[in-house]
Amino acid sequence: MPQQPLAQVPKDATWQWQDSGACREADDTLFFHPPNERGLARLRRDRAAKAVCSRCPVRIECADYAIRSREPYGVWGGLTEEDRERIYARIAIAEYPRQRGEGADMCSDEIAAAISARSLGIA
Numbered sequence: 001m002p003q004q005p006l007a008q009v010p011k012d013a014t015w016q017w018q019d020s021g022a023c024r025e026a027d028d029t030l031f032f033h034p035p036n037e038r039g040l041a042r043l044r045r046d047r048a049a050k051a052v053c054s055r056c057p058v059r060i061e062c063a064d065y066a067i068r069s070r071e072p073y074g075v076w077g078g079l080t081e082e083d084r085e086r087i088y089a090r091i092a093i094a095e096y097p098r099q100r101g102e103g104a105d106m107c108s109d110e111i112a113a114a115i116s117a118r119s120l121g122i123a
């Protein structure tokens with residue numbers, strides 16, 4: 001597992017986008033794994049959360065926030081904890097995106113792949 005610094009809320013964080021999140025109407029237990037969840041159960045729950053994120057109008061804002069804050073837990077913007085760990089491992093700490101939108105720009109490929117048909121288990 002890559003070394004992660006502590007999560008840190010970006011100075012320019014905003015929260016209004018959360019009011020438009022598709023997860024507001026979804027089962028909130030989909031987005032955070034219960035203790036000791038493994039294997040197929042985890043894969044199914046993550047995919048169900050990603051499916052909600054895939055139709056969310058604020059997915060990019062959500063993913064951007066999670067990346068910039070190095071959010072350690074849950075599914076955000078369609079990115080699972082493992083998806084984000086790969087991002088954290090790819091980007092040097094000194095170059096880490098901090099300004100609003102930088103995370104979405106630097107990680108656009110991963111954000112798109114997170115809700116691809118393959119990632120959702122439908123291809």
Ligand code: SF4
Pocket residue numbers: 018020021022023024031052053054056057058059060062063075076077078
């Ligand atoms: S992208 Fe997913 S986790 Fe983020 S607000 Fe939308 S539905 Fe919720």
